[in-house]
Amino acid sequence: MLAKIYRPAKNAMQSGKAATRKWRLEFVAASAPRTEALMGWTSSADPNGQVRITFDTKEQAIAFARAHAIPHQVIDRPEPKRIPRAYGDNFAFSRREPWSH
Numbered sequence: 001m002l003a004k005i006y007r008p009a010k011n012a013m014q015s016g017k018a019a020t021r022k023w024r025l026e027f028v029a030a031s032a033p034r035t036e037a038l039m040g041w042t043s044s045a046d047p048n049g050q051v052r053i054t055f056d057t058k059e060q061a062i063a064f065a066r067a068h069a070i071p072h073q074v075i076d077r078p079e080p081k082r083i084p085r086a087y088g089d090n091f092a093f094s095r096r097e098p099w100s101h
Helices: 058-067 087-091
Strands: 003-006 023-027 052-055 072-075
Touching: 003 058, 023 058, 052 058, 058 072
Parallel strands: 003 072
Antiparallel strands: 003 023, 023 052
16 A cells, blocks of 8 residues: 655646645555446546545655555655746847747
């Protein structure tokens, strides 16, 4: 019953990054999902696959896992480098390449 602690990636359907600041503890699937023969639905015998716990900080998530004796793996991704840009930069005289076509 290994758990992974990570920060979820930004949702591709939204531009906001508010959901990426929280840390999530999620259990790794113990068994592969199987397809039900009659209806074709996917099911699993692992109830921990549905558990997702959200924490404000990485330290809180690690402390929770240690307090409940859950073996865990921390996946830490680097913070992306932000390049501030403005609309007026498209028309700047010092621009190296043409702004259209």
